[in-house]
Amino acid sequence: MSHSQESGGRRLDRRRFLTTAAVGGATIVGASALGGLDAEAAFAEPMPSLDAAIPAAFAEGRIVATNRNVLDVAGSHGERHLIQLTNATSIWKLRTTTAEAIEVGDGLYARGAAMPDGTIAADAVWVNIVNVYVTIRGIARDRLHLTHGNEELVGHIVPDTTTASYLGGALTADLSRTRIGQEAQVLGAWRPADGAIDIARVSLGH
Amino acid sequence: MACGSTSLWAGEATWFCCGNAWGSCGSAGTGACGTCQSGKNMAAWPNLSAACWDITRPDLCGENMPRRTCGAVMNVRHQCSGATVCVTLADCGPRTKSFCGEATCCNGACRTNRVIDLTPSAFTAIGSLSSGKLPVYIYE
Numbered sequence: 004m005s006h007s008q009e010s011g012g013r014r015l016d017r018r019r020f021l022t023t024a025a026v027g028g029a030t031i032v033g034a035s036a037l038g039g040l041d042a043e044a045a046f047a048e049p050m051p052s053l054d055a056a057i058p059a060a061f062a063e064g065r066i067v068a069t070n071r072n073v074l075d076v077a078g079s080h081g082e083r084h085l086i087q088l089t090n091a092t093s094i095w096k097l098r099t100t101t102a103e104a105i106e107v108g109d110g111l112y113a114r115g116a117a118m119p120d121g122t123i124a125a126d127a128v129w130v131n132i133v134n135v136y137v138t139i140r141g142i143a144r145d146r147l148h149l150t151h152g153n154e155e156l157v158g159h160i161v162p163d164t165t166t167a168s169y170l171g172g173a174l175t176a177d178l179s180r181t182r183i184g185q186e187a188q189v190l191g192a193w194r195p196a197d198g199a200i201d202i203a204r205v206s207l208g209h
Numbered sequence: 210m211a212c213g214s215t216s217l218w219a220g221e222a223t224w225f226c227c228g229n230a231w232g233s234c235g236s237a238g239t240g241a242c243g244t245c246q247s248g249k250n251m252a253a254w255p256n257l258s259a260a261c262w263d264i265t266r267p268d269l270c271g272e273n274m275p276r277r278t279c280g281a282v283m284n285v286r287h288q289c290s291g292a293t294v295c296v297t298l299a300d301c302g303p304r305t306k307s308f309c310g311e312a313t314c315c316n317g318a319c320r321t322n323r324v325i326d327l328t329p330s331a332f333t334a335i336g337s338l339s340s341g342k343l344p345v346y347i348y349e
Binding site for chain 2: 059065078095114127129132151171186
């Protein structure tokens with residue numbers, strides 16, 4: 004699909020709308036000129052193809068406070084980011100979700116546009132997302148026991164969410180072909196409370 | 210060093226984290242080169258060194274990419290959108306041999322085998338983290 008949509012007779016790309024929304028505040032945000040957005044497609048939209056006059060920005064870190072639609076994020080290397088969410092922001096936390104699912108203590112990666120006041124107007128935010136190379140050490144009905152490097156991990160199987168891909172095949176909800184000792188890539192959402200992962204997708208290798 | 214436009218390789222790009230202070234990435238450290246950070250446009254290459262090659266073994270999937278060492282730069286371009294990001298090599302990876310034959314497609318064209326791992330900053334410049342994989346062309 005196209006990520007630009009007609010608005011008031013002129014073409015309005017997603018990033019231009021995003022920055023306009025962030026600058027204009029709640030009134031503009033609340034009256035989304037874009038209407039419904041395809042969240043998965045929006046996540047996949049590459050930022051570099053958009054308006055070069057608006058610098059792209061990226062942030063990584065852990066949320067230390069939230070204030071309305073602004074996330075206060077402490078970066079892993081001492082930096083600080085203020086991330087603005089708008090109606091045009093796509094949010095992932097195990098699945099596509101809304102800002103209400105974001106909590107203090109969560110980790111995130113955010114992509115967006117750098118605003119003149121130093122904040123980042125977020126185009127997409129991935130909350131607690133991890134993508135780790137693991138070895139399967141144990142299999143239970145509702146979880147996989149994993150090792151990642153020298154670290155032991157629990158990967159929770161989430162009903163109606165967790166899928167598997169065997170040797171590059173199509174995604175399936177059937178995890179019955181997982182085997183102890185298999186190497187795998189697990190994409191999921193980290194749980195800050197206990198360090199476990201809710202599995203979105205496990206790709207089984209050779 | 211600037212990123213160039215000479216074709217080097219093609220395949221799947223995946224993503225990994227490094228230098229983070231949170232999540233299961235917290236134990237990842239700063240990679241084989243000691244410089245890797247998720248918030249910078251960096252990458253892992255399967256032939257960063259002989260020791261790295263022994264771990265990744267892309268040749269077992271028919272991928273005999275040349276050696277490139279810490280600090281080398283590459284342009285990574287999404288096969289379909291054309292979005293491009295310039296990355297600096299900072300780690301060894303991905304584990305190509307574990308996923309031989311895996312393909313990622315767009316617009317009916319597929320790229321096979323994991324040939325480069327991007328940091329979240331680099332990966333999000335050309336696609337979505339939740340997709341996990343992208344079909345890419347690599348230039349230097």
